[in-house]
Amino acid sequence: MTEAQIARFHQAFETRLVNKSSATWRGLDEDQRVAAPQALLKAHPTLMKRPVIDAGGTLYLGWTKDVQAALLK
DSSP states (O other), X not given: OOHHHHHHHHHHXXXXXXXXXXXXXXXXXXXXXXXXXXXXXHHOGGGBOSOEEEETTEEEESOOHHHHHHHOO
């Protein structure tokens, strides 16, 4: 991912963008976990929650019932 993409996604989702239930997160030490979300995602792209969907300029995070309802109307 580019820095511009990370910045855009972070602006839209803030800390929700980091998947804190992932194996990658569990493998980080406390010093790493306190880093800024953008720095974490740059260093460890697998920490990003997925999918991030860009539908006509609107960003959605995950594949929840709400996202499905918004996209499958």
